[in-house]
Amino acid sequence: MTRLGLSWQALSALVLCVGAAFGLPLFGAQPGMGAVATAEIFALIFAAIVFSAGSGFRPTSVLLLFAATHAAVWLLVSGLAGNEGTARLPYFALLAATWLLAWRTVSVLSHLRPVTAQGRTFVRLAIPLLFGVWILIIWEAIVRGAGVSAIILPPPSAIAARIVTSLPMLAADVNQTIFKSALTGYVLGGSAGFLVAILADRIAFFRRGLLPIGNMMSALPIIGVAPIMVTWFGPDWPSKAGVVVVMTFFPMLVNTVTGLTASGHMERDLMRTYASSYWQTLFKLRLPAAAPFIFNALKINSTLALIGAIVAEFFTTPVVGMGFRISTEIGLLRVDMAWAEIAVAALAGSVFYGVIALIERATTFWHPSVRGG
Amino acid sequence: MDSLRDKIIPVTTILAALVVVWYGFAVLLNAPFQRDLDRRAGETPGFTEFLGKTLSQPKPTLPAPHQVAQNFFENTFMRKISSNRSLVYHGWVTLSSTLLGFAFGTALGILIAVGIVHVTALDRSLMPWIIVSQTIPIIALAPMVILLLGPFNTPAIVTKALISTYLSFFPVAVGMVKGLRSPEIMHLDLMHTYNASASQTFWKLRVPASVPFLFTSMKVAIAASLVGAIVAELPTGAVAGIGAKLLIGAYHSQSIDIWAALIAGSVVALILVGMVGFAGRQVEKSMGGRPA
Incomplete structure (x- = not known):
């Protein structure tokens, strides 16, 4: 193995390829895969195995390995058109072979030490991206190859097509769930938690009583207040916002109270020698020192707000909203729509989190945790 | 005891305050429906009677703590464990x-x-x-x-x-x-x-x-x-x-x-x-x- 310079991934890919060659054709029914295309796939996989050999890696050989592997899997998956559900064992063997070679690509990439900063960023982003793309490829190839029913698991291509064709509906759901329920609740819950934290900071007795309760609340299934909120505020978005308020209140409270104790004794003494009032100390020293904690709460809350808004819609809801859509479309066996909604929710969640993280970087650039000092 | 002074007393005080606030809101939130009921029945209950009624509705907007506690206690300890109301x-x-x-x-x-x-x-x-x-x-x-x-x-x-x-x-x-x-x-x-x-x-x-x-x-x-x-x-x-x-x-x-x-x-x-x-x-x- 080492004499040939082949990794175990390449070696297994080779074995799988040879096995597949003896078991042809790839598909059990007409039209099947053309002889030329089949030959091309084999040629590309062999090329990739050759490129992956050796130990000293240059960017060109990694690029060739990457290109050959992905051209092969591209041909393999595009050959599925018209052949859904008729894939035979050799097809899956070839899929496994390309996947192993992609793994090889990733492990070679992760051992690469680029000299330039751009190169490092590229490698850092390319590896997880490749991983994500391969999950989609395998999902697509297996679901369509084995002919899994679309009402159980639709392929990613169908989900993407569904997203494109039902943009207005998705936009209405996002507007209802994220902009009305989640954001309103997020702002209200966060501000309420913040104000109570300031109050708790002024009154030590209040703080000592509230902090253990606040900590305890993080373990409770607060999401269960959803039906109560519905009886108070009706089925529309205010009740969902209410759930989000309760869910986001306590993390903000606990983090702010902890953050307000983060400033050092020396600095507080300095403020005292300046004869600064409580509020001056608060705004000029203690709140800035608490900023990382507050942003931590804002980040935790961004996820909690979406979870709260979506799950609250599993209970009772008007006929719009992401949680409503997910549960009803599954009931109607239009699973691709539910997946489309989940994809949008995931995207919205990461954008929400990303925006908070960017604001944090922009406003607390001076803090050691951001400067990396 | 430090933990008594620093933790237990403040926490119980806050919890007691929460229960009081809860009762207040229970009266406040259940009052409109109760007034409606009384008007239809043609009754004019006194203040204390009215308070008692708001705290003992069968399907209140906000149940009073003792109602919840009673329900919780009954369904936890008084029922057979195999019962589907337990x-x-x-x-x-x-x-x-x-x-x-x-x-x-x-x-x-x-x-x-x-x-x-x-x-x-x-x-x-x-x-x-x-x-x-x-x-x-x-x-x-x-x-x-x-x-x-x-x-x-x-x-x-x-x-x-x-x-x-x-x-x-x-x-x-x-x-x-x-x-x-x-x-x-x-x-x-x-x-x-x-x-x-x-x-x-x-x-x-x-x-x-x-x-x-x-x-x-x-x-x-x-x-x-x-x-x-x-x-x-x-x-x-x-x-x-x-x-x-x-x-x-x-x-x-x-x-x-x-x-x-x-x-x-x-x-x-x-x-x-x-x-x-x-x-x-x-x-x-x-x-x-x-x-x-």
């Missing part, structure tokens, strides 16, 4: 899938963390996704898991446990990666000078160092696991469990039942987190750790 029964249904899911999730999380720490390709490709997964509402996938498992005729407890599993393995994986990487370079170098193999370094240095991280993330994970089990009961249309109890209460607007179920869920959560915390302290003590 909260112990519903609590157990949810608890069993929570524990199963938590066990799966912790095992999976530890396995993934070990993989991430030892395989560079896994670290670089999987870790960013685990971090991203913390920022998205993965619970939205719950109905999907139920659908995917449909054709396999999996028992309801396993379906629910799987949702708990994927909610609980993320915190454990993240915490364990942190924990397994927590030994200092010095200690790793020391193992190196002893000519320790990778597995020796793992078992004698990395695992003991990761134990506090494990228990901290297990506390988060078991709470997440319980939420997963409760939420999983919503779209399955489950007939038993705390989530099902909430849903049934919501359909029949039996607010007292909802509150009692909520209390039951909270009690289960506190017991679970308390147990993990206790186990953590015991393990740390037996490993020679001193209380910080």
